[in-house]
Amino acid sequence: MNTTASINPLENEAIYILREVVAQFERPVLLFSGGKDSITLVRLAQKAFYPGKIPFPLLHIDTGHNFPETIEFRDRLVKELGLELIVRKVQQSIDEGKVIEETGKYASRNMLQTSTLLDAIEEFKFDACIGGARRDEEKARAKERIFSVRDDFGQWDEKNQRPELFDMLNGEINLGQNVRVFPISNWTELDVWSYIEQENIEIPSIYFAHKRKVFHRDGLIWSFDDDIVYREEDEVCEELTVRFRTVGDMSCTAAVLSDAGDIVSVVQEIREATISERGARIDDKRSEAAMEKRKQQGYF
């Protein structure tokens, strides 16, 4: 038996936050993207409620542009842990005419997710959506609260945020409001990777080096998949050894050249990395204030 329980201050904080969510809200849900951050959240939730089961469902907003490896992984995880999974599809929002598919060179469904998410929140009357966003990802996220109140339209009012003092979390909300909860707010990318290594957490294979058909654009490496990613004729396909640092949609997640085939070498690579994680998110490059605008519209 070990003598003391203290170990990781970030883990202690995240578990505390998850327990507060379950205690203060009636219908929490974990927004599950299949990426490493939401997988880390699932592990933290397991720890927080052990030996009980995770007392909330997972919600996946499926853009239809996912990497197949992510979906396989998701289904296996849900089965192994006996979790409830809710999937809502962006394609359905498009079919219902609620949103319009983007076209052209930079078309992605990343923006469209918001509408599908807000509909799902309304459908299930979720009052707390747990997300894996971290403050170190992007400047606008640095100001996000741990309990972040959204109005009926899913909007974030960054100038009118509740102060968060000590570790007291105020989960009181008005009718129609809901809260986005960010238990790993204070983690950095390296913290997440180190935790995955330390806890031996399984993650989708695309995070590790593999051979992939890709093409180059704007100095970034894009997945070659003519069904999903628009490609100009002069953008030629080649096969390279790459991995992904962040896993979003195929149409908005760039790969990096890497030989890191296991978690130890990935952690090593992150330690030495010189391009920040979001540098590989094509949608953020569109404008400096991109993230903040999307957040005001209800993007998580």
Place this chain on the structure above:
Amino acid sequence: MEVLKIATAGSVDDGKSTLIGRILYDTKSLTTDKLEAIEKTSKRRGYDYLDFSLATDGLVAEREQGITIDVAHIYFSQGHRSYIIADTPGHIEYTRNMVTGASTSQASIILIDARKGVIEQTYRHFFINNLLRVKDIVVAINKMDLVDYSEEIFNKIKSDFQQILDKTDYQEQNVSFIPVSALHGDNVVHASKNMPWYNGTTVLGHLETLDTSKIYSGNTPRFPIQTVVRPKTEGYHDFRGYSGKVCGGDLSVGDEIMVLPSQTESKVKEIFVHDQQFDTAVQSSSVTLTLANDINVSRGDMIVKKDELPSILKEVNATVCWMDSTQLRSRNKYILQHGVNKVLSIVTDIKHKIHPDFSGIDSDVRQLEMNDIAEVSFKLNRPIYADPFTENRENGAFILIDQNTNNTVGVGFIR
């Protein structure tokens, strides 16, 4: 892994953002793409140096106005230690943000512009750090390049500042003075070549020496219960665990405890983190306990050591910092959240306002406005199990929630 949380305070233009940006730059924490963005913007604006403040100023509105208006968090690590800086604006209206930033911090950096010296705002910044019992304070005397790196000026500011120290009742506070130039990098991460007369550590060098093992001093464990775990699955049919975060001290298996409010006595039987068992839960750890006897415990109850009881309060006297645009008045009702416990409270008296610059009190008060600090009394509908803030930072503070808007409108430090 260790984490050190730091708050910053300074008046507008004292160089807070530049200092933080400089720390990030000199510790090689700025990634190439961020650095490129800073270089591009600095050039576009026609600066002949890199504007490191661009590394921290987050929101569009801020970029337009060129000032920091809310708390932003900045992360970097050096060696085995991770640092989280809460960048809080120092403008006179923003007491509330500073209090917020300092509430989660173990250390604070207070900036002073060497050309201006100690000003009224400096008193305010220090007052808040003192009120919140932030243990380690670094006074960074900045823009030394603009005063010829003068030792006399540094010493004058230091001795002016020390006069405030005499006015405080918090003698355990460690205050260090460091002459820096954030713009040029003197004594931030690297020692200055321009100030051979200074033999002390750099700002980062000093932060590296601080103890992160104990966030708060004191050794009386409190265990507020967040959730009761009753899995009712086959393997754990009779399992009844109590989950929460230990604060104020350590709890161990075998400790004789009392559950409040029922005052039932028992012993700690097991301590779990996930599926692993431990002998001791040190302060700030999130654990699940089981007790030797089956007793009725629910959320908001508190487990304490039998011979170290907190005060059981139905009336509370506290120093309140008001944070809302509505006013606090006598007879107003608020939800008072103490840790994870929520009770209803009514304001019975506003005794006096405290000038947040050590200049005294103001007894003639009817109401509190945003950023006011005052002695206030409350009556509660149910008791809370609390300690004086000066003895236990976590168990001695509460927040006030407006029942109409549900906003967090104030914070209190129990006397």
